[in-house]
Amino acid sequence: MDNMEEDEIITAVCTIFICAGLHIFRQQRQGKRIWVRPWIQRREEKGAYNALLKEISLEDPISLRNFIRMDMTSFNQLLEMVDPYIRKKDTFMRNSIPPAERLALTLRFLATGDSYSSLQYLYRIPKNTTASIIPETCDAVYNALKDTFLKVPDTKAAWLSIAKDFEEKWDFPNCIGAMDGKHVAVKCPPKSGSTYFNYKNYFSIILIAIVDADYNFLYVDVGTNGRANDSGIFGRSSIKSLLENSENLPDPRPLPGRHVNMPYVIVGDDAFPLKDYLLKPFPNRHMDIEKRVFNYRLSRARRVVENVFGILASRFGFLQRALPLEPDKVTKCVLAACALHNFFRSKSSQVYTPEGSFDNQISSGEWRNESNNFVNMAQQGGNRNTTDARSIRDEFKDYFNTNGQVYWQWDLL
Template identity: 50%
Template sequence: MTPQRFDELLTLVEKKIKKKDTMFRLAIPAKTKLEITLRYLATGDSFASLQYLYRVPKSSISKFLPEVLAAVYEVLEEYIKVPSTKEEWELVQRKFEVQWNFPNCIGAIDGKHVQIKCPAESGSNYYNYKGTFSIILFALVDAEYNFLYIDVGANGKSNDGAVFQASTLNIAMERNTLNLPQNAVIVADDAFPLRKDILKPFSKRNLTISERIFNYRLSRARRVSENAFGILVARFRVFERPIALIPETVDLVVKTCCALHNWLRKSSGKYYLHL
C-alpha cells in the first residue's frame, strides 16, 4: 500500500478508531492502530513480534484489532458490490467475453478454506477434508479479479456447494431478484450444482472437439476466482498460516482483506497485481 493510500484510509477510519487520552494513560494513536492492523494482515506477524516492533502491548493489540478491522470493513464494504441493474451485469458479461472469450458470464464462483487454530470446544465442526481446521470464504468474482459477492464464516466441515446453496446469492438467483440479463450464467467447478444458470465442465471421457473447446474456455473463465484468491493470499500473508484468533475475528479478517483487495484493485490499478 502506498503512503497516499494509507493516508486516505486513515482519514476514512480515524474518527471510528480514535480514543481519548485519560488521566492515567495516553491513548494509542489511530495511525499506530491502523499501521499495526495492516501490518498484521500483510505479514501475519505474531502479536509478540508486533509488540516488539511498535512498543505496544500484546494485550492492547488483541483488544483494538477487531475494532480496527470492523472500522476498515465498514468504510470499504461498498467496494464489494453485487451489480443491481441489468446494465451493470451486462458490463460484467462484456468483460468476460472480451478478456476470457466466454459470453453471457456474470462471474465465477469458488470457495477457499481459511486455516484457523482449532476453536475451543468446537469438536470437529471446523475440521475439513484437508485435515486442517478452517472457515470458508465463498465468492463470486468478476473478469478482473474483483469480489462481487462474499460469504464468510461457514465452518470447514461444510463443502463449497452447501455454502453456495445457503448463501443469499443463491436465494436471490432462485427468486430472480438480481435483474440478470437473459441467458446469464455463472461458471463453476464440480463442487457446485449444474443448472441452467450455472455451467460446469464436461466430466465424461472421450470428449468431442467441441466439448474440449468448451471445457478449455470455461476453465479459463472460471480460473479468475482461483486467481483472485491467489492474489489475496499473496498480498495478505496472514492467510499463509493458521490464524490464531476466535472465529468471529477471523471472519472480520477475511472480510476486511477482501474489501481492501477490491479497494486497492480499483485505486491502484494494475500496480496492485504486480506481485
C-alpha cells in the same frame, strides 16, 4: 461485653494486622508494580509508526509497499475512511492510541500474519491491547469499504458491464461472474471437536467468492466451518436467492450468432451444483472433443477467480498460516482483506498488482510461485441438476464449438 466477645474482636484485629503485614512484605520483595512498561511508554517517540514507518515513507517507497502493502497516499485515503470507526477518547490518565497507529498495526498483521507478541516489540503496543485492536480495526475496514468497494451490483446496467468484460477479455458471453471456494486455515477452536476439520486434514473456515473479469470481488461469504458441504454453503447464501429471484439481472439473450435465449450465468467448478444460472464442467468420463472444448473455455474464464485468490494469499500473509484466533476474528480479517483487495485495485493497482501478477496465455502469474494453505474446496460432483440446466450447458458447448470458437482453443486441448 463478655470475655467471648472480647476474644473474637482481638482475633479479628490481629488477623487484619497480619494480612496488612504480609501485603507490605510481598510489596517489598516483589517491588512496586508498574502501570506501563518504560519501553512501551516511549511508543510515541520510537514506535514503528512514529519512527520507522514515517522514515520509510519518505526515503524508500518500495519498502513501504512491502511493509503495509500500499503507498502513503492510499494509506491516508483509507485512514480518512476508517478514522470515525476506530478513534478513541483520551483520558486524564493517558492518551489513546491514534487511529493511524491502529490502522498501521492492523495492516502489518494482515500483510505478515506475525504473532501479537512479535508485533508488540515492533509497535510498542502490549499484545493484549493488540489482540483487541486488530479484530476491531478489521471490522472497521470492512464496514467502511463494503458499500463502495465490495458491493454486489444492483442494476441491470452494472451486470451487463461485467458480462461485456467477460466476453471481451475471456471470450465467454452471458457471463456475470466466476465463483470458487477456498479454505482458510485456523487453529482448532476450543471444544469444537471435528467441526472445523476439512478434507485436507487441517482446521479451517470457508471463503466462497464471486469475482468479475477485472479481478475484483463482487460477493464474499466467509466463516462457515471447514467441514461443511460446499453445495450447502451455496444453498444457504444470499447470492443464491439473488440469482434466482432478482429483477436486476439482465434479461436472457441469445449467444452471439445463435437464436435461443440464454440466461446470464456464473461459472464455477465441480464443487458447485449445475443450475440455470450456474455453469460447471462436464464430468471427466465419456468426454468427446466438444465437451473438452467447453470445459477448457469454462476453465479459462474461471482462471480469473483463481488469480484473485492467489493474489489475495500472496499479498496478505496471514492467509498462509493457521491463525491462533477464534473463527469469528479470522472471519473479520478475511473480510477486511477482500475489501482491501478491491480498494487497492481501485486506488493503487500498479503498486498492488504490478505487471506479471496475473496469468496470461503465455506465462503464469507470480503468485503461483508462493506456497500457502489457501487451498481449493473439494470437488465433490454428483449434485442433482435439472433438464433445463443441462440444456443451457449444451447450448454453451455448441456455441464454443461453432460460432464462438477461437483458433487457439484446438492447439491447447
